Amino acid sequence: MNQKININNLVRANIKALKPYSSARDEFKGTADVFLDANENPFGDLNRYPDTQQKEIKDKLSAIKKVATDQIFIGNGSDEVIDLAFRIFCEPGKDKVLTFTPTYGMYNVSANINNIEVIEQPLINDFQINLNQLQPYLDFEDVKIIFICSPNNPTGNSLNPDDIEYILENFNGIVIVDEAYIDFSAQASFIKNIDKYDNLIVSQTFSKAWGLAGVRVGVAYASQAIITLYNRVKPPYNVSTLNQEAVLKSLNNLEEVTQNIETILEERTKLKEALSKLAIVKKIYPTDANFLLVEVEDANKTYQYLIEQKVIIRNRNTQVKNCIRITVGTPEENNTLIETLKLV
Ligand SMILES: Cc1ncc(COP(=O)(O)O)c(C=O)c1O
Known part of the structure; x- marks a missing residue:
């Protein structure tokens, strides 16, 4: 448990103050016969807006991964999971993030788009984290996110889980463990730790082991506090009906x-x-x-x-x-x- 963490203190002021968009379907809960609320076309097969909360997918994932549905966020690819983290936690032109290189290129691209400086720490000894070199950065207030890609792209190896836990325990910001390739690995997922560490986001995707890269669906598992923030900031209809159906088909065919x-x-x-x-x-x-x-x-x-x-x-x-x-x-x-x- 990292006692020092208060997620609210890490959130950008404008996001804290944000009044999220409330869609017609979000405001109505229950069943109905007539829907004249969302300016949809009454004709066709895909005429209705998708489920903003992707409930069926979350129910299935909750059973498979043994986490509560309110600890799951579904994104337009895990690239959206990454981008939203910048938008929730990082003040453009001020805050920084830290990555271990070589690693997945989108952390840098997303940082650049959001005008966030990236501190790059080289992986050492067969591509493992150098904790000694990292130590001073753990207390930097303006370092908001540490990205840990495990198994790492492009090196392929998993990072030492003890090092990841050390960072979770000692860093005062958000730790994103990107597990895009976890289903090809014998290592255990960090999902089991989301109740223990409020600052942990585990990112997974349907693009790799699930064979659905064309569908664009990624998942974040995290504390309820973080998932609530993701849901406030995401575009309301971020995962299309077709994409949700494709994922459900796969979830029903394990x-x-x-x-x-x-x-x-x-x-x-x-x-x-x-x-x-x-x-x-x-x-x-x-x-x-x-x-x-x-x-x-x-x-x-x-x-x-x-x-x-x-x-x-x-x-x-x-x-x-x-x-x-x-x-x-x-x-x-x-x-x-x-x-x-x-x-x-
Ligand atoms: C480490 C890592 N994370 C995330 C992604 C992107 O995943 P998605 O297709 O869900 O956006 C990739 C794609 O290559 C990746 O290598």
Whole structure:
């Protein structure tokens, strides 16, 4: 328990004072036969506005993840979860956030959009947090959010859970643990800690293990106080009816999701083995995600060559010298990649 935290003290003054938009459907609770309240068209299949609170999705997630529905926020991708955190907690031009690099690029982009300075701390010793270097920042009042991506993109490894707990215990701001890749990992999710730490936001997504990147649905799990703030600031209809339906279909078909994850993990092992036999491959980093960070002789050259062969991977040379990031694909896609690389 972090005794020093009072979430209200971290919130921007304009957000504290905000009178949120109240939609027609938010004001009416219950069932009715006639809806003439929202200026909708009476004809068609998708003529009604979506459920602003995504109740069915939250009910399902609540049962699966064992958290209360009022500790769940559904966003337009986890990118919305990230962006709203800036808008709730960070005063533009004044506050700062802290990230551990190399990491997911959107923390920086979102910070720039919101005019927030980013303090970057390099990960050390196989991409782990350097607590000694971090220590002075934990008491900085203007550092409002620490982003922890675990498993981390693009390195693939999970960050030490003891280090994450240390930060939760000792930092006076918000800690966002981005678990976009958690379903590919043997590590336990930090969701179990949302009752213990008022300042914890665990961000997950339907884009990776759930196979719904095109749908754009992300989830934040946090204390009720934080989720209430998210609900006040979000656009009222932030998740469309079609997107909610697609997620519900997946939530009702957990077996297929689990099966696909297993296939991806098997393919990850095979891909790693095949890559390790190639002369251009110098190192394959351990991964808890659905991708591999691979050091090659010359990342720019390999990347360019693969593009010419119409095989697209991610060049991460600017983040980790001579490294490429390869997503685990179908057996056919992985095979094409390996066969193409054999011809370099
Ligand atoms: C660490 C991490 N977080 C979040 C996202 C984005 O997730 P979403 O599609 O839910 O916006 C990504 C996408 O690559 C990611 O790597």
